[in-house]
Amino acid sequence: MAHGGDVINELTTDHREVDDLFDRIERAEPGSPERRNLTDRLTIELVRHSVAEEEYLYPAVRRHLRDGNTLADKEIADHGRVEELLKDLEGRDAADPEFNYLLAQLRTEVEAHVRDEETHLFVQLQVACAPGELERLGDEVRSAKRLAPTRPLPNAPDAPSADTFLEPGTGLVDRVRDFFARRGK
DSSP states (O other), X not given: OOSOSSHHHHHHHHHHHHHHHHHHHHHSOTTOHHHHHHHHXXXXXXXXXXXXXXXXXXXXXXXXXXXXXXXXXXXXXXXHHHHHHHHHHHTOOTTSHHHHHHHHHHHHHHHHHHHHIIIIIHHHHHHHSOXXXXXXXXXXXXXXHHHSOSSOOTTSOOSHHXXXXXXXXXXXXXXXXXXXXXXXX
16 A cells, blocks of 8 residues: 555555554563664654644534544543653663563554554544545645654644644654754764
């Protein structure tokens, strides 16, 4: 599955990439720098994905689905739990005994969220939205991921207006930090 197309294809492709990163982390030697680097990549992908969903997908859920507010609020709460786990993992060495425990918790949370989105939310959106709307949302999600922060911000406000204000600057700062972190390795 390749990136592009409608929002459902785009986000499902992200989900498969995240699954692959979790698998690669599990195959990496415990405590190794590779395991830490893969976890950092996973963090970047999950944060970018979450920001894009919160900025474009969940507002569409609120507009188009019956009980959309309740559904979107639940998905955003899922993101909050994932962001807390990512933040806890961020400062830990891969050799830290808590690292593997937090990683297992993270995978459990992410897999439950993905399963819920793919079996319920995406199916409902496909019925409720015109194909052109889903394509437009796919374009917006791809654009948002390019500008999104790459670090977890569990205390950042969830309101779209606050996110829209914070994201470009935060994303730029995160990408600069990522660039210099890679140069130092």
